[in-house]
Amino acid sequence: MDITRDIDLIARLLEIKKARATGPEALEMLVGVLAEPHPALAGAAIASISALSPMAVFPERLHDDTQAEGLGEEGLPGWLVGGCRGWGGLADLPSLIAGKAAPMLAPEAEVFLERAAVFQGAQRLIYKRLRGAGLDSHAALFRQKVLELRRKQFPAQVSLSATMACQLRCDFCIAEDSVAAAESLRSRPVTYDDAMALLDWMDAHGVKRLSLTGGEPTLYERVSDIIDEARKRGMEFYFSTNGLFGSAMLKKIIERRPLCVTMHLAPEITGARLEEFVSNARSLVEAGIYAVIRCNIVTPEDDYTRFLEAATASGIKEIRAAVAMPNSMRANAYVSAEHLKSYSRILASFAREADERCVLLVLTKPYPPCMLDEETAGRFLSNGSYETNCSIQKNGFSNNLVVYPDLSFSPCLGLNGRVSRRIVEYEGPRDASLAFIAPVRELMGEHLLEQCGSCPLSIGARCIGACLSYRADPPEFYGQHSHALRTHGPRTHGGS
Ligand code: SF4
Numbered sequence: 485m486d487i488t489r490d491i492d493l494i495a496r497l498l499e500i501k502k503a504r505a506t507g508p509e510a511l512e513m514l515v516g517v518l519a520e521p522h523p524a525l526a527g528a529a530i531a532s533i534s535a536l537s538p539m540a541v542f543p544e545r546l547h548d549d550t551q552a553e554g555l556g557e558e559g560l561p562g563w564l565v566g567g568c569r570g571w572g573g574l575a576d577l578p579s580l581i582a583g584k585a586a587p588m589l590a591p592e593a594e595v596f597l598e599r600a601a602v603f604q605g606a607q608r609l610i611y612k613r614l615r616g617a618g619l620d621s622h623a624a625l626f627r628q629k630v631l632e633l634r635r636k637q638f639p640a641q642v643s644l645s646a647t648m649a650c651q652l653r654c655d656f657c658i659a660e661d662s663v664a665a666a667e668s669l670r671s672r673p674v675t676y677d678d679a680m681a682l683l684d685w686m687d688a689h690g691v692k693r694l695s696l697t698g699g700e701p702t703l704y705e706r707v708s709d710i711i712d713e714a715r716k717r718g719m720e721f722y723f724s725t726n727g728l729f730g731s732a733m734l735k736k737i738i739e740r741r742p743l744c745v746t747m748h749l750a751p752e753i754t755g756a757r758l759e760e761f762v763s764n765a766r767s768l769v770e771a772g773i774y775a776v777i778r779c780n781i782v783t784p785e786d787d788y789t790r791f792l793e794a795a796t797a798s799g800i801k802e803i804r805a806a807v808a809m810p811n812s813m814r815a816n817a818y819v820s821a822e823h824l825k826s827y828s829r830i831l832a833s834f835a836r837e838a839d840e841r842c843v844l845l846v847l848t849k850p851y852p853p854c855m856l857d858e859e860t861a862g863r864f865l866s867n868g869s870y871e872t873n874c875s876i877q878k879n880g881f882s883n884n885l886v887v888y889p890d891l892s893f894s895p896c897l898g899l900n901g902r903v904s905r906r907i908v909e910y911e912g913p914r915d916a917s918l919a920f921i922a923p924v925r926e927l928m929g930e931h932l933l934e935q936c937g938s939c940p941l942s943i944g945a946r947c948i949g950a951c952l953s954y955r956a957d958p959p960e961f962y963g964q965h966s967h968a969l970r971t972h973g974p975r976t977h978g979g980s
């Protein structure tokens with residue numbers, strides 16, 4: 485090993501990380517690093533650019549070319565305003581990237597543009613700038629890299645709630661109340677025939693990824709048969725669980741090699757249940773299965789160390805956390821939008837301690853970035869949290885399709901108002917999503933806070949503040965859009 489080169493590399497990595505302190509003026513230098521051959525240097529540059537340029541990180545949910553310059557700054561933190569200033573103008577990040585790409589020949593341009601493609605909020609503008617500079621072949625290459633990345637990050641998938649039953653009764657659970665579910669006709673476990681009909685439908689429409697959610701999927705008697713049938717059709721699968729299952733189920737899971745197991749560490753999991761949870765998590769990790777802990781922060785005083793301790797004890801390296809969201813089905817205003825700010829301190833210390841323990845802490849649902857201090861915002865901006873934590877609009881609004889036991893479906897678990905017509909009656913996921921695109925887009929356009937109207941991050945609905953369920957007052961939302969969301973009859977064609 486060449487120690488001198490390693491020391492050089494470490495020094496460069498530190499320099500790239502420290503460049504964040506210089507502010508947006510460092511962007512030009514960082515864009516230069518994106519072109520360097522060493523992937524570690526490029527990775528560090530991507531993290532630093534992300535921390536400095538929030539407009540490039542938040543995905544554009546709607547197209548909007550308003551310039552960030554001149555928008556109101558009142559009530560917004562300096563790091564946010566500074567990081568957005570100049571966006572849409574001549575020297576913004578997309579222009580720097582297009583300028584850097586201009587003299588490059590194919591092999592170098594390919595690597596550079598592939599790296600630049602990770603900035604979801606900048607993709608459209610980078611393409612536009614390349615075209616505007618007459619760099620048509622670079623623009624075509626960039627477009628291809630964006631599409632490849634999109635297919636990898638957001639493959640077509642469907643989530644099946646095979647059963648709504650669960651051993652636990654968590655107040656904030658965004659799935660339907662399991663006691664009510666057990667009594668409700670339409671929430672009885674999916675029939676095996678219906679599960680097979682869904683797999684056939686997915687197969688016919690090229691959907692090759694199945695997610696199993698709930699309720700608690702391991703309580704569904706024939707869950708391993710569903711997985712086996714999915715695998716016969718060439719599908720991958722992953723699932724969410726409360727981690728409370730016996731050794732026979734553990735063996736079945738390990739044998740079937742899920743892409744990921746998301747283990748919800750609910751407040752009710754303590755004592756012997758916690759031991760069972762940790763032991764199952766450890767066995768999955770030891771078997772080489774990618775497992776993550778999912779947790780909800782329910783009060784600003786929660787003890788988040790229990791999540792970190794469970795991760796350390798089981799060897800899990802990633803925690804996905806969210807402030808508990810209102811449940812649109814049960815009208816649960818668990819944490820009001822006004823009180824979200826009181827969670828900023830716990831998020832800051834949770835993120836810092838996770839870093840110290842080398843555990844990746846990502847926000848799995850949006851949290852208003854303007855409520856975070858610069859250091860914490862930088863952590864979440866550079867670790868991918870804000871790129872993926874509400875991807876409801878991806879794949880033509882069909883990215884998060886959740887299918888319930890009676891094959892009714894919803895845009896996602898958070899907005900769990902159901903379209904009653906069975907999903908298998910639609911001509912594919914995009915066709916099914918036409919039933920709710922209009923109301924979901926409308927929700928996206930509604931500001932969470934008063935200051936959102938003058939915040940650059942609201943351009944293109946990049947920042948939605950918090951989960952759309954905050955804005956979906958159930959009676960009003962489902963009443964007003966009853967045709968769109970509860971349609972039995974002809975489909976509603978309400979958007980693109
Ligand atoms: S609206 Fe967005 S954040 Fe909320 S549950 Fe759906 S996908 Fe997640």
Ligand code: SF4
Pocket residue numbers: 852853854855932933935936937939940941942947948949950
């Ligand atoms: S859009 Fe609204 S919630 Fe998001 S950062 Fe701006 S002010 Fe905060």
